[in-house]
Amino acid sequence: MASDLAHVLKLPLVPVADRCSRFLLLVTRARLELRQHGPGAAGPVYVDFAAGRSAHRRRFGGGVGQPLARAMGLKQGWRPRVVDATAGMGRDSFVLAALGCEVTLLERSPVVWALLRDGVIRAQMAEDPELVDIARRMTTHHADAIDYLERLSEGEQPEVIYLDPMYPKRRKSALVKKEMRLFRELVGDDPDTGRLLAVAQRCAAYRVVVKRPSKAGYLGELQPTMAINSANTRYDVYVRKGISRK
Numbered sequence: 001m002a003s004d005l006a007h008v009l010k011l012p013l014v015p016v017a018d019r020c021s022r023f024l025l026l027v028t029r030a031r032l033e034l035r036q037h038g039p040g041a042a043g044p045v046y047v048d049f050a051a052g053r054s055a056h057r058r059r060f061g062g063g064v065g066q067p068l069a070r071a072m073g074l075k076q077g078w079r080p081r082v083v084d085a086t087a088g089m090g091r092d093s094f095v096l097a098a099l100g101c102e103v104t105l106l107e108r109s110p111v112v113w114a115l116l117r118d119g120v121i122r123a124q125m126a127e128d129p130e131l132v133d134i135a136r137r138m139t140t141h142h143a144d145a146i147d148y149l150e151r152l153s154e155g156e157q158p159e160v161i162y163l164d165p166m167y168p169k170r171r172k173s174a175l176v177k178k179e180m181r182l183f184r185e186l187v188g189d190d191p192d193t194g195r196l197l198a199v200a201q202r203c204a205a206y207r208v209v210v211k212r213p214s215k216a217g218y219l220g221e222l223q224p225t226m227a228i229n230s231a232n233t234r235y236d237v238y239v240r241k242g243i244s245r246k
């Protein structure tokens with residue numbers, strides 16, 4: 001399994017005790033984990049939809065009344081086909097799939113995609129039938145979203161495209177959680193988000209939703225049609241076509 005994964009991801013296969021690499025993708029019996037070595041290292045990072053934040057949000061997240069669902073336009077009897085173009089650890093996608101959306105998750109970092117795919121597969125094989133149902137609505141692809149969206153033909157248009165690119169760097173870096181710092185070190189800054197938004201706007205049938213820190217500027221300085229605010233987050237909504245008839 002470790003050797004297959006190393007082959008697919010084009011990564012060197014090293015012994016578990018290896019301390020030369022800053023990052024180690026570890027195949028354990030339970031799951032795939034990302035470990036970091038060196039000063040300020042974060043704890044192991046893995047995707048687990050059965051526990052932690054995802055499980056809590058599934059129970060107490062607020063259903064279609066929560067800001068993310070309102071921004072996506074979810075309403076009685078309408079669950080859009082969603083492309084999450086910046087899937088990361090899949091937390092937002094999981095919320096949408098738990099609310100009944102079919103979600104295609106795109107992630108361009110091979111390491112993040114491997115963690116994500118491992119989490120989705122484990123959820124699809126879980127003992128909890130409700131969790132299995134949710135995870136079956138999630139399909140992961142290792143792809144750059146700009147390439148993926150540009151290649152879609154007319155009939156394959158997603159109804160809603162969701163973007164949550166890396167947040168702009170904060171000056172007070174101590175405030176940023178260890179996991180977030182690890183993520184930034186691994187995937188960088190997402191400098192092409194303006195272009196991604198432009199492509200998403202051309203492809204989405206109904207709307208594009210962009211998650212931003214509440215005080216950040218608009219992506220690509222493009223004014224949204226409307227914004228939905230929550231405590232520290234703002235969802236900028238770029239409407240292409242109304243969904244009132246749904």
Ligand SMILES: C[S@@+](CC[C@H](N)C(=O)[O-])C[C@H]1O[C@@H](n2cnc3c(N)ncnc32)[C@H](O)[C@@H]1O
Binds near residue numbers: 090
């Ligand atoms: C902030 S994280 C997303 C977190 C995610 N919303 C969640 O709930 O876990 C941003 C992710 O988007 C990915 N990304 C950024 N631009 C992308 C692109 N053009 N195509 C695919 N993935 C992209 C990055 O590699 C990173 O993993």
